[in-house]
Amino acid sequence: MARDVSFDRWLDEQHRRQRYDVRRTPLDTLPGWRFCRDTGDLVHSSGRFFSVSGLRATTGFGAEGQRPRSWTQPVIVQREVGLLGILLKEYRGEVHCLLQAKMEPGNLNGLQLSPTVQATRSNFTGVHRGRRVPYTEYFTGDRHGGRVLADSLQSEQGWWFLHKRNRNVVVMTDEDVPALDGFRWLSLRQVGELLRTDHLVNMDSRTVLSTLPRQLLAGPGGVSAPVREDDALHSFTEVLSVLADARFRYELVQEQLPLRKVLEDDTSPWQRTRDGIGRHDGRHFTVLGVSVEAEAREVARWSQPLLAPVAGLAGLLVQRVDGVPHVLLRARVEAGTLNVAEFGPTVQCSPRHLNGRGARRPEFLDTLLAPRAGRVLFDTEQSEEGGRFHHALTRNLIVELDEADEGAARDLPPDFCWVSVPQAQALLRHGNHLNVQARCLMTALTLATR
Amino acid sequence: MARDVSFDRWLDEQHRRQRYDVRRTPLDTLPGWRFCRDTGDLVHSSGRFFSVSGLRATTGFGAEGQRPRSWTQPVIVQREVGLLGILLKEYRGEVHCLLQAKMEPGNLNGLQLSPTVQATRSNFTGVHRGRRVPYTEYFTGDRHGGRVLADSLQSEQGWWFLHKRNRNVVVMTDEDVPALDGFRWLSLRQVGELLRTDHLVNMDSRTVLSTLPRQLLAGPGGVSAPVREDDALHSFTEVLSVLADARFRYELVQEQLPLRKVLEDDTSPWQRTRDGIGRHDGRHFTVLGVSVEAEAREVARWSQPLLAPVAGLAGLLVQRVDGVPHVLLRARVEAGTLNVAEFGPTVQCSPRHLNGRGARRPEFLDTLLAPRAGRVLFDTEQSEEGGRFHHALTRNLIVELDEADEGAARDLPPDFCWVSVPQAQALLRHGNHLNVQARCLMTALTLATR
Numbered sequence: 001m002a003r004d005v006s007f008d009r010w011l012d013e014q015h016r017r018q019r020y021d022v023r024r025t026p027l028d029t030l031p032g033w034r035f036c037r038d039t040g041d042l043v044h045s046s047g048r049f050f051s052v053s054g055l056r057a058t059t060g061f062g063a064e065g066q067r068p069r070s071w072t073q074p075v076i077v078q079r080e081v082g083l084l085g086i087l088l089k090e091y092r093g094e095v096h097c098l099l100q101a102k103m104e105p106g107n108l109n110g111l112q113l114s115p116t117v118q119a120t121r122s123n124f125t126g127v128h129r130g131r132r133v134p135y136t137e138y139f140t141g142d143r144h145g146g147r148v149l150a151d152s153l154q155s156e157q158g159w160w161f162l163h164k165r166n167r168n169v170v171v172m173t174d175e176d177v178p179a180l181d182g183f184r185w186l187s188l189r190q191v192g193e194l195l196r197t198d199h200l201v202n203m204d205s206r207t208v209l210s211t212l213p214r215q216l217l218a219g220p221g222g223v224s225a226p227v228r229e230d231d232a233l234h235s236f237t238e239v240l241s242v243l244a245d246a247r248f249r250y251e252l253v254q255e256q257l258p259l260r261k262v263l264e265d266d267t268s269p270w271q272r273t274r275d276g277i278g279r280h281d282g283r284h285f286t287v288l289g290v291s292v293e294a295e296a297r298e299v300a301r302w303s304q305p306l307l308a309p310v311a312g313l314a315g316l317l318v319q320r321v322d323g324v325p326h327v328l329l330r331a332r333v334e335a336g337t338l339n340v341a342e343f344g345p346t347v348q349c350s351p352r353h354l355n356g357r358g359a360r361r362p363e364f365l366d367t368l369l370a371p372r373a374g375r376v377l378f379d380t381e382q383s384e385e386g387g388r389f390h391h392a393l394t395r396n397l398i399v400e401l402d403e404a405d406e407g408a409a410r411d412l413p414p415d416f417c418w419v420s421v422p423q424a425q426a427l428l429r430h431g432n433h434l435n436v437q438a439r440c441l442m443t444a445l446t447l448a449t450r
Numbered sequence: 451m452a453r454d455v456s457f458d459r460w461l462d463e464q465h466r467r468q469r470y471d472v473r474r475t476p477l478d479t480l481p482g483w484r485f486c487r488d489t490g491d492l493v494h495s496s497g498r499f500f501s502v503s504g505l506r507a508t509t510g511f512g513a514e515g516q517r518p519r520s521w522t523q524p525v526i527v528q529r530e531v532g533l534l535g536i537l538l539k540e541y542r543g544e545v546h547c548l549l550q551a552k553m554e555p556g557n558l559n560g561l562q563l564s565p566t567v568q569a570t571r572s573n574f575t576g577v578h579r580g581r582r583v584p585y586t587e588y589f590t591g592d593r594h595g596g597r598v599l600a601d602s603l604q605s606e607q608g609w610w611f612l613h614k615r616n617r618n619v620v621v622m623t624d625e626d627v628p629a630l631d632g633f634r635w636l637s638l639r640q641v642g643e644l645l646r647t648d649h650l651v652n653m654d655s656r657t658v659l660s661t662l663p664r665q666l667l668a669g670p671g672g673v674s675a676p677v678r679e680d681d682a683l684h685s686f687t688e689v690l691s692v693l694a695d696a697r698f699r700y701e702l703v704q705e706q707l708p709l710r711k712v713l714e715d716d717t718s719p720w721q722r723t724r725d726g727i728g729r730h731d732g733r734h735f736t737v738l739g740v741s742v743e744a745e746a747r748e749v750a751r752w753s754q755p756l757l758a759p760v761a762g763l764a765g766l767l768v769q770r771v772d773g774v775p776h777v778l779l780r781a782r783v784e785a786g787t788l789n790v791a792e793f794g795p796t797v798q799c800s801p802r803h804l805n806g807r808g809a810r811r812p813e814f815l816d817t818l819l820a821p822r823a824g825r826v827l828f829d830t831e832q833s834e835e836g837g838r839f840h841h842a843l844t845r846n847l848i849v850e851l852d853e854a855d856e857g858a859a860r861d862l863p864p865d866f867c868w869v870s871v872p873q874a875q876a877l878l879r880h881g882n883h884l885n886v887q888a889r890c891l892m893t894a895l896t897l898a899t900r
Binding site: 079080081083121148149150151152153165167169213236237238240241244245247248251253338339340429430431432433 | 529530531533571598599600601602603615617619663686687688690691694695697698701703788789790879880881882883
């Protein structure tokens with residue numbers, strides 16, 4: 001399909017109209033924010049929004065049969081559950097969704113396509129003292145008569161957040177809903193096309209789109225072709241059992257600590273840097289501050305910390321078994337996971353793993369990077385959420401292996417499971433089953449590879 | 451069905467053979483346990499098993515539109531996920547389950563019927579230094595070739611535990627598995643009958659049985675008659691949405707506190723008593739100590755704290771809509787809930803609520819206690835888990851209202867939802883959707899009222 005020229009023109013126009021300025025500011029002097037005297041946590045003067053605190057995590061996951069490993073790290077604590085809502089409507093037989101071109105301070109490229117509504121509960125209650133968030137009426141109360149098609153609390157990055165979840169909602173309306181300035185109705189087919197552009201469809205949109213009901217996605221011959229849950233290699237209960245087993249075997253003890261304890265511990269690699277927080281070996285992430293001026297946001301001027309991670313790779317192996325597409329998921333424990341473990345993609349790693357050898361090399365990484373018998377379905381660099389993360393780049397890679405007979409899928413390492421696409425979609429109706437990396441890859445698979 | 455005489459004889463025999471002695475012991479002098487010097491938490495000298503700590507909870511639930519309410523209380527912290535497993539086998543066309551007559555120190559009547567395997571992970575790893583737990587081989591690894599029919603982490607009492615979950619597993623075997631001394635194969639029909647006896651089928655058995663797949667329960671004309679998920683008043687997504695909405699609207703902030711802070715706070719009703727912990731108004735629960743001698747347990751002699759709650763009522767309204775049985779569930783926030791809210795039964799309250807009036811009287815309580823148009827399906831007093839709770843008695847009440855047309859189910863108060871029985875069973879495949887009171891009532895409904 002040819003790229004929609006009018007979309008490109010509209011996006012250019014948005015780039016021109018939504019001027020903004022993001023400047024690095026040392027955390028020490030970040031307006032509205034302070035390091036709490038007692039705990040050393042980085043907090044907002046209102047006590048709301050989020051804080052950067054400390055975490056001690058202990059788990060048997062990744063400990064390779066040894067004693068559980070334990071570490072401390074900074075972590076973002078945001079107890080409030082936010083709402084990410086996408087409004088759908090059928091136009092001329094095609095389902096469309098209402099997205100907006102939105103600036104977030106951590107975005108590499110300023111604007112990305114975000115959900116119809118992307119708001120913390122503070123936005124609803126007006127703590128920001130900013131403009132009202134438009135279209136919220138379709139996601140609360142009687143939803144203006146709209147039908148809810150998906151509604152669940154989904155997790156966000158477990159290595160950076162403690163227990164963070166956002167409510168992911170999809171509502172179908174029959175009303176004529178005009179697109180306000182900055183918003184645009186796009187068909188699912190268009191969104192699928194746009195997903196193939198680096199850093200265009202933001203993380204919030206991708207996670208909400210992963211929860212779209214299967215009926216909306218079914219296309220002839222595509223990975224979403226209508227197949228039954230039963231046409232799978234394993235029963236749904238067996239899939240759930242792999243996750244339950246990981247949650248049982250890998251204890252995860254999480255203790256929120258004063259950030260001071262993490263930074264002042266001589267054995268910890270974490271420390272205050274000239275203008276932020278980081279590690280002497282440069283691994284994982286740093287925390288930095290930014291001051292923002294924006295013309296088209298609910299508040300025109302603000303400052304905030306951002307977490308700047310090293311780049312990541314999230315990779316998914318796909319294989320048809322008797323014609324039914326299956327994805328290879330892996331139950332993973334992350335430092336801030338709410339319920340011990342969730343299914344992640346086949347591979348989820350950072351650049352230092354790419355040079356790892358032997359036991360330190362992630363399983364299936366080589367198959368993903370150089371498939372001997374298969375083809376690359378999707379390979380795009382995407383951004384993590386620009387409201388919390390600075391230039392957080394993840395390569396999203398999907399490789400389809402040649403069709404397997406049933407035998408080929410046996411003998412997997414522990415925690416891995418071939419899950420049919422309909423089964424994965426059934427898991428996505430419930431929160432905390434697939435982590436955010438797996439959800440974003442499911443969106444790419446179901447919308448951008450058909 | 452006539453009560454099985456040979457079962458009664460077997461149970462009498464077990465009572466005679468499993469002699470035990472439980473003595474109240476002040477917490478101060480409880481062997482193996484101590485109040486931690488720093489925190490005042492009651493802990494085991496090994497640092498394992500569980501502890502009694504403090505909790506500050508803040509939530510908008512129950513605050514009736516006012517500011518969120520906040521309180522502190524003692525709470526049991528047991529991070530380890532335990533395993534509750536029931537082994538099934540078909541004999542002569544009927545599904546049987548392997549239960550054991552097991553003594554728990556908090557049981558009113560000593561022995562109750564517990565799952566095939568009821569073990570903490572410590573039992574598996576041998577921290578108890580006791581005898582090996584039998585039948586565990588059917589619940590780990592290749593399960594001796596058995597098929598897993600249900601496997602999920604389910605919550606336990608949110609008012610007494612912080613984030614407690616146990617893994618609930620059901621495995622079907624084709625092997626000939628002899629019942630060891632103290633164990634017995636019982637048909638699901640027999641278990642249904644035994645559920646109608648007060649304090650006989652223990653809480654762990656009831657929660658595991660709630661996760662039995664629907665196919666095993668379907669009986670002609672019964673509440674488990676085979677109906678499709680679609681034959682429901684609301685779509686499955688709408689049901690999930692009621693829960694997601696409660697999780698979004700009612701913030702739940704949980705802060706584990708040193709127990710000392712709860713007990714030494716002059717504004718708190720909680721205090722040390724002569725031999726335990728309690729409230730000056732006698733509400734909610736006390737914590738007491740017991741010393742146990744038992745002949746047929748993996749350890750012959752031990753001491754432990756128990757939480758002794760006031761009696762409770764858990765009530766479920768049932769109504770057929772176009773012939774399909776529906777249960778009235780309510781999304782509830784409890785102090786220790788892992789993910790803000792879960793569905794509880796229609797009514798869940800303690801005796802002081804029975805005298806409440808006006809806004810303090812639980813919704814639907816009057817309908818449950820004196821149905822004008824309906825009949826009582828189930829009314830039995832059950833015990834909560836005797837390994838942690840002392841004489842914890844809950845009246846389990848199920849009332850079926852006369853068949854409604856679709857209109858009758860509208861205009862419910864917030865957080866309530868009519869959920870078809872197949873939908874509730876679909877929710878039960880996943881953890882943390884139905885709380886333990888709702889699950890036990892579902893077991894009574896599906897096994898004991900057909």
